[in-house]
Amino acid sequence: MTDYAVSKNPANGEILARYPLQSLAELDATLEASAKAFKQWRETDMALRVKVLRQLAEQLRQREPELSRAITLEMGKPLAQARAEILKCASLSEWYAEHGPAMLEDQPTQVPDAWQRFKPVGTILAVMPWNFPFWQVLRGAVGMLLAG
Known part of the structure; x- marks a missing residue:
């Protein structure tokens, strides 16, 4: 077993990046930090x-x-579809803000x-599945962020 995850370009197999895996202790610390952040954010x-x-949305x-x-590069999604996904996420964020x-x-x-x-x-x-890397996450996260 490796101690990292590999991101490859599906079109040509080129390695784009290697990401270190978290240990169980690091994972526990991440989950604890998330719970702590939630307690602050819900009061925002x-x-x-x-x-x-x-x-x-602006970013x-x-x-x-x-x-x-x-x-x-990472998903093999056509560039026009990738652009549409990012802009759809921006519109989603603005819609929930309004x-x-x-x-x-x-x-x-x-x-x-x-x-x-x-x-x-x-x-x-x-x-989350890989095929809509921003949309799949943000369609749930935006409403949850707003709700606290």
């Missing part, structure tokens, strides 16, 4: 969360050429004086 003001999503648009190229806060407001129920409230409860670990 909604206006700041919205700002972060808008900044994410995706600014970095689209390099991100699209990385998708093409419409998401209203979706997270307390909702009345049919029971008098009872409300449905949306509260973050913990961290999420997700294993």
